[in-house]
Amino acid sequence: MTYxxxxxxxxxxxxxxxxxSGKRLIFNTSEKLDNPVVSKALDMDKTGRVFIFRDFRRQIHEYQEKNNVSGLIKRKITFQGKSFSFPEVYNQxxxxxxxxxxxxxxKxxxxxxxxxxxxxxxxxxxxDRENPLTPEQLEELYEEAEWAELDTxxxxxxxxxCWGNPNEYVNQWAQPESGCKRIIASYNKPSSISI
Known part of the structure; x- marks a missing residue:
């Protein structure tokens, strides 16, 4: 049976x-960090927890690839009483x-x-939250994208x-091969919320 x-x-x-909650122990945290100066400055117990979860998540990713288990979920959003569902890659x-x-x-x-x-x-x-996009600029951005995602x-x-590799597009280092242009729709000037 495949999960x-x-x-x-x-x-x-x-x-x-x-x-x-501390139910997992790792004994070689300083070896994994591989930097004795940094390991003395950090709380190695908490750092070890990051390594434990990261290793577990890597095993899940290997399982996905081996067993062809999708990383997509259906995301539902609602804005002004209207709801919509679309696929997105689950963040873990x-x-x-x-x-x-x-x-x-x-898309x-x-x-x-x-x-x-x-x-x-x-x-x-x-x-650029100062200069509204023209309809022509907006259409050009729509055309360039391979897929789209929403939030409210x-x-x-x-x-x-978004475009490129769905596993890398959120990372700045992946540009220009992969990336995502973020657009804000607002009645007034957009808020300063980081998206």
Whole structure:
């Protein structure tokens, strides 16, 4: 029997709780850190817990790849009484081969929901909250993206227009091969919330 995505998430949550409650011990933390100066400055008990969980998570990722278990979950968001579900990679799992295809297939419906709930709003790149995007700039960004993701605040909607490797796109070092442009939709100037 192969474990499901949901079961792997449950295992990760149980392991994280056990690790942080001190139920897991690691004896070679300073060896794993491989820096004697830093290891003297850190609380090695807490550092060891990070290593334990990281090693467990790596084993889960290997299991995913070996058994072809998707890292995608269905994410549900609600904005102004309208709800929408779309696939996204769970933050403690990895996308396996084929997951990117599902993300890409959902792009149109994600953009349709975004356009519906943000009608009448202004659009800003997260790195430039002073100058609204023109409709032409927005369309160009839509076209360049391979998949899209959403998040909401009380009065704002956030769109991620992503490309490249679904396991690396959130990392700055992965650019320009992988990345994500973040757009904020707001009636007024966008808040200073980091997205």
């Amino acid at each position: 499901s995505t949901k079961e792997l998430i449950d295992f990760l949550e149980m392991e994280l709780k056990a690790t942080w 799992l990895i996308a396996i081969e084929g997951d990117k295809k599902f993300l890409m297939e959902a 149109t419906s994600v953009l349709d929901f975004w356009k519906e709930v943000t009608e009448g709003m202004k659009y800003y790149l997260s790195e 605040g009380k009065d704002e909607v956030y769109l991620g227009l």
